[in-house]
Amino acid sequence: MKRKVTKIVIVLAILVVLVSIFYVVVTMAADRGRPYYENAGKIVWDIKTEEKIIALTFDDGPHKKYTNEVLDLLNKYDAKGTFFVVGEQVEKNPEVILRMYEEGHELANHTYSHPFKSTVPQLMEEIEQTNDAIFSITGYAPKLFRPVEGLYTDALIEEVVKDGYKVVMWSWHLDTEDWKDPGVKRIVDIVLKGSRKGNVVLFHDGGGNRKQTVEALAQILPVLQKEGYKFVTISDLLQVQQKSKVQQENAGKS
Numbered sequence: 274m275k276r277k278v279t280k281i282v283i284v285l286a287i288l289v290v291l292v293s294i295f296y297v298v299v300t301m302a303a304d305r306g307r308p309y310y311e312n313a314g315k316i317v318w319d320i321k322t323e324e325k326i327i328a329l330t331f332d333d334g335p336h337k338k339y340t341n342e343v344l345d346l347l348n349k350y351d352a353k354g355t356f357f358v359v360g361e362q363v364e365k366n367p368e369v370i371l372r373m374y375e376e377g378h379e380l381a382n383h384t385y386s387h388p389f390k391s392t393v394p395q396l397m398e399e400i401e402q403t404n405d406a407i408f409s410i411t412g413y414a415p416k417l418f419r420p421v422e423g424l425y426t427d428a429l430i431e432e433v434v435k436d437g438y439k440v441v442m443w444s445w446h447l448d449t450e451d452w453k454d455p456g457v458k459r460i461v462d463i464v465l466k467g468s469r470k471g472n473v474v475l476f477h478d479g480g481g482n483r484k485q486t487v488e489a490l491a492q493i494l495p496v497l498q499k500e501g502y503k504f505v506t507i508s509d510l511l512q513v514q515q516k517s518k519v520q521q522e523n524a525g526k527s
């Protein structure tokens with residue numbers, strides 16, 4: 274009886290050790306979260322600033338009709354947007370890409386075929402393909418990348434950063450979910466109630482019927498402008514972040 278108990282204790286002890294090893298391995302392999310990537314400056318969600326600035330971002334375009342309508346609205350309110358474009362659509366709509374570029378908006382990479390499942394090498398190839406397409410139209414090579422659905426792995430981020438890109442997400446509370454056609458009012462409410470200094474808003478100008486997005490934007494822009502917001506590109510936002518970091522460092526020194 275005593276030997277049986279000892280045996281059970283030994284088996285249990287081994288199990289505990291195995292489970293702990295497994296847990297440690299899994300934790301180490303798990304993808305790093307926001308605090309790590311934000312501090313490392315590899316991914317940006319939004320920034321802390323006292324300046325009344327906000328970045329409007331548009332995914333999945335360009336689209337011949339909706340993107341042009343978005344651009345008309347942005348221009349009307351002296352707003353700059355950042356467009357995370359899909360390579361396939363870039364090739365179909367080069368004139369829209371050229372217009373974005375010439376009107377001072379920021380072009381950014383959102384893969385070539387918008388795959389929902391893909392390997393890192395495949396994604397790297399898609400990113401390069403899209404950048405080539407944008408470069409051949411504008412002579413400009415984007416420096417920003419947004420993964421499909423904002424999903425990433427450590428392996429992907431490492432590769433993308435190694436290639437000189439910064440990864441851009443969005444303020445989680447400013448995901449308009451406009452691709453679900455939630456209604457113009459819902460999109461307007463999310464943005465107007467949630468907007469804070471240094472935030473990043475997520476819209477979609479392609480990938481389907483974006484009538485609601487355009488109508489919502491027409492209501493959002495004048496209100497935020499009246500509140501004193503300036504609409505800047507992601508690169509502008511990053512510059513402001515950089516400037517305040519330097520100021521903080523200098524303040525710490527003196």
Ligand SMILES: [Zn+2]
Binds near residue numbers: 332383387421422
């Ligand atoms: Zn997308």
